[in-house]
Amino acid sequence: MSALPPVPRTPWKAIRDDLARDIAQGRLPPGAQLPTETELCKRFAAGRHSVRRAVNALAVEGTLRVEQGRGTFVEAAPMIRYAIGRRTRFRRNLADQGLSPSGEDLEQTVLPAPGHVARALAIAAGDRVHRLLRRGLADGVPISLGLSFYPVTLFPDLPERLRAGQSVTDIYRDHGIADYFRQSTVIFTRRPDPQEAELLRQHPDQPVMVVQKTDVDATGRPIGHSQAIWAGGRVQFTLDTLDPGQDSQERTTDV
Structure with missing residues (x-):
């Protein structure tokens, strides 16, 4: 057989x-x-x-x-629609979609500004800046890592206020900056390094979206420079292309 x-x-x-x-x-x-x-x-x-x-x-x-x-x-994380415009706000973007925004401080130091940071902030190389590494979450799910730099002379108490739960927008306002805008935005993709993948709870071969930006106040003075590393599979970006002269109340998050 x-x-x-x-x-x-x-x-x-x-x-x-x-x-x-x-x-x-x-x-x-x-x-x-x-x-x-x-x-x-x-x-x-x-x-x-x-x-x-x-x-x-x-x-x-x-x-x-x-x-x-x-x-x-x-994967239980929802796809988040994140609008990038002159008045981009992390908390507002998430809250408008019924998501609870939160952040975790992973590292806070003060150091002399590296050359590229000094140029972005229009300060002298070596001027002291806050260097902050934070993780952004939506309903407790990691969606971004943020590496940010702020001049110590403008915001001496910024780390303490962040630890107290205040948003960057609130801190700006307390220091006399009623409104602020993105002066520039650079977006590109790459593979995460092992630490980034672990912190974002994603596969190391899944790409991340990197968004580099500089914030300025109403007079055009740079007040913050940052690089955000976003979980590529959890966030969909839209760009606000309305004319800068239009009032913010007329803006839409749709492309």
Whole structure:
């Protein structure tokens, strides 16, 4: 009697598509933990390499989130529409979508301004600046890392106020700056470094969006320079292209 032919193994792309379908149709809802690798191998009659490749592909897309030591979960973070304009505000962008904005101070130091920071802030190289590293969250989910620089002479108490829960807009206002604008914005994508990927809870092969900006007050004086690193799979940017002379109340967040 001849031996039975081997059971064909499911290719990794078919596994990826089946899992994506389960997620799209709600059989694996946001936040749900995926079955173990052994269970997935049994379900799809596939080897570990194929299962790992399929899961990794969905993680790179941002559909799944791999947490070391805990397992693999369906990404529960909502896609955020973030409007960039002359009056861009982190808290307002999120609050307008029913999301709760928050931030975490990861590092705060005072140092001589590096050359590129001094040029952006129109100060002398070596002038003291606050260097702040913060993580921005929406409903508790990390969406951005912000590396910011502010002149110490303008905002001597800025770190203490941030730790007390005040927003940058409130701090500006307390120092006599009633309104401020983006003077310039530079946007590009790249791969995150390992620390950035860990802090954003995303796959290291999933790209991040980097937004560099300089804020100025109503007179055009630079007051802050920063680089924001955004989780690429969780944020969709729109650009405010209305004429600068239009009143802010007429602005729209749609492209």
